[in-house]
Amino acid sequence: MSAYLEVSGVNQRFGGLQALNDCGFAIAQGGITCMVGPNGAGKTTIFNVITGFLRPDTGHVAFRGRRLDGLRPQAIVAAGIARSFQNLRLFVDLTALENVLIGLPSGFGEAPLGALFRPFHTARLDRARRAQAMERLEHVGLADRAAEKVRNLSYGEQKLLTVARLLATGAELLLLDEPASGLAAGALDQVMALLRRLQGEGKTLLVVEHNTRVVQQIADHVLFLHQGHLMAEGTPAQIIADPALAEIYFGGAL
C-alpha cells in the first residue's frame, strides 16, 4: 500500500550547501503532521520541492500513488496540494476578500475573452465566488475585515488571511509554513482550533512550527528534520523527550 504523500531520496544543493540530503518521509491521510527542526534544516526547501517551486537534484514526490515530478505549481494545486509561505506573501494592495478570491479555483471571467464578451455572466458568477470567499473569511473569523486592504490588517489578521486563501484553493493536503508564529494567545488558540477543525473536515495538514506548545497540542505525528535529512519521527511526546533533539533544538523549557 502506498502512502498518501511520499517523499523519497530528495537531494538539493545550493552551491556548496547540501540543503536536502536524502530526505524522505511519508504522511498518512487525515492527520496533522508537524515538521520541526533547527533553522536552516531544509523545512521550507522541502515545501518548495513538494509544491513544484523547486526541482530537486534527485528524488521523488508521490501523492496518492502518483508521481508529481516535474509538474508546475499550478498542476500540483490542481492535484490537491497547496501551501502557505513563511513570509505570508499576501497581495497587500488588494482587499482581504480579493486575496481569498485569488485563492479560489479558476472560474469564468478569469480569461479576457469571457470577461469582455460575457460581462453579465461574469458578474453573476463572480458574485457567487464572492459569497464563497466570504465563507472562507468567516471560517477564519475575518468576515468583518473583508473590504479592508491587506496592508492595513494587523499581523495576526494577515496570518489568518493566509490560511483563508490557502483554504480557498480547495486542496486536500495543506502545507503550512509557521502559521502560528507571532500570534497572540487568543489568535493562536483560534488558529489551532481552525487547524483541528480543518482536519475534522477531512483535510490533511503538514505544518512547520517552532512553538513547542503548539506542536504538542495539534500534532498527531512529528517529523524532525536536521541538516536536510529526516533525523527522527514519532509522537510529540517521543520527540520532545528525546535528549539528542533537546540538545540541538529544544533547549531548556521556555
Add this chain to the structure above:
Amino acid sequence: MILELAGVAAGYGSKTVVSDLSFGVEPGQIVALLGHNGAGKTTTLKTVMGLIAPRAGEVRFDGQALGRMPVAERVARGIRLLPEGRGIFPDLTVAENIDVVAARTGAQGAMLKPADVYALFPVLDERRATRSGSMSGGQQQMLAFGLAILGTPRCLMLDEPSIGLQPNLVERLFGQVRDVCRAHGMAALLVEQNVAAAMGLADRVVIMNNGRIVFEGLPEEARASNVWHYF
C-alpha cells in the same frame, strides 16, 4: 528615564491607532510591551523610532524631546529597532550586511562588534559569504537581530524577535538581551507574543489593548492580576 513617552498618539492616514500612551524605560531595564495582534505595539515602536510622527504628546530620549528628529539621528544617539518582518539587505552577503551596519554605528569603542554577533549565532559566521536573502527564515531573523544590536545601542526596541527562531536560539537571544542590559545599562523595549517568556525576562510589563495602555506594573503583578483576557 532614558526613554519616556508622554501622552503619545499616533496612526496612519485618517486613523489614530494608539493614543494616550505614557510610560518610560530606565537604563538597564527591560520593559515588555504586550498585547493582542493589532493592539498598536508596532505603531508605538515606529513612533519612537521616528518612522511615523506622533499626533499628540511627546517622546523624550535622555530627557530631551525628540520632536521631528530624523531616524538617522535617533540611531546615532543609540535608539535601535529590530523591525517587524526582516530588517536586512537581502542582496548583500551576511558579512556585508554586518560590515555596513557596523561602519554606520561606530566601530570605535562600540559596545557590540561583529565578532559578538558571530559568536552569538555561529551559523552567521559559517555563512558569511552567503547572500542573506537566500538564507532560511530563521537565519534571516538572526541576522536582523545582529544588525539591531551592533554598535552601542542605548535603547533597543525588539519587535517580535523570536519569530521563526528555533526554541533554544530564542533562549540564547533573550539571554543576550539580558546580559547586555545588565552589563552595559542598555534599556530594552520588547514586543513579544511569547508572553510567558517575555514576562520571565522583563523587569516591567506594559499591556496594550486597542491602542491604549491597560496595565503597567511588575511581571508578578501582571501574572497575579486578571490580564490574560487581553491576549
Add this chain to the structure above:
Amino acid sequence: MDYFYSYLILAEIYVLLGLSTNLLVGVVGIFSVSQAAVFGVGAYIVSDFLLSGTLSFLPALAVAAVACIVLNVLLTLPSLRVSGDYFVVTSFGIQLLATAVFTNWTGGTGGANGLPGVPPPDLFGFPLEETRQILGFTTVAAGLGCLAFWLAMRAPYGRLLKAIREDELAVAAAGKDVLRAKVSAAALAGAFAGVAGGVYATYMSFIDPSSFDLDASVLLLTMVVVGGARTLAGSIVGPFVLLALPQLLQLVAIPTTVAASARQLLYGVLLIAFAVFRPQGLAGERL
C-alpha cells in the same frame, strides 16, 4: 473649431494607447518602453494595405490588430524570463531596433521620408472625410476601448492581473497560470495599440518614424504616470492633459524652432514632478 476637433481626435487615439500602456505597465507591471513600436507597426500595416489597395480600412485594421497581438506577445515574452530592471533594458533595445527598421526599410515604411497620402478611413465603403465624422469614429473606438478596459478590470481577470503585479509566486501557489494571464494581457494591449496605429495613420494621412520612436514611448509612460496607473479615469485623463499642453505652449509666444524641445522639456519636468510629488497621478494609483 477644426483645431479643437483635431485635438479631440488625437487625444482619443492616445486614450487607446494609454489603455494599452496602462494595462501592461500599470496593471500587470510589465515595464515596457516599446509600446510606440507596436503602435507604429499597426500604423504601417494599415497604411500599406490602403495605399496598395489590397484591403479596405476595416479588414486592414483587423489584420493590424492581429499582427500587433502577436508582436506584443513576442515582445513581452522576455519579461517572463528576466526580471524588472533587465526587461526595461530589453524593451529599450526593442524600441531602438523598431525605430531603425521604420527608418531604413524604405519598401514597407517609406523610410525617414515616411508614407504620404494614406487614404482616410472608411466604413463599409463610406469614406470618413470630414473631421467631425472621424471624430465620431474615434469617439466610438475610444469608447469601446474604455468599455473593454473597464470590463476586464472589474472581472476576476483584472484582479488576477493586479495580484500578478504584486507577487507572481503567490499567484502560482494559488494554482493560477501566471504565464497565460500575462500573455493574454500582452495580447490585449497589442490589440489596443494596433487599432490606435491604424486609426492614427488614416487620420493623419501621413506617417513617419518620428511618431513611433522612443520619445513617443516615453510620452505614453508619462501619460500613465500623470493620469494615474491602473484606473480607467487615469488612462483617459493622461492623454487629454498631455496633448493639451503643447497647445498651451503655443499661446505663449515661443519660436517654432525651440517648440519641439520645449515640449520635451515640459514632458520631462512633468514626469519628474508627478513621480516625486503625486505618484498616484491625477486619477489613479501609484505605478
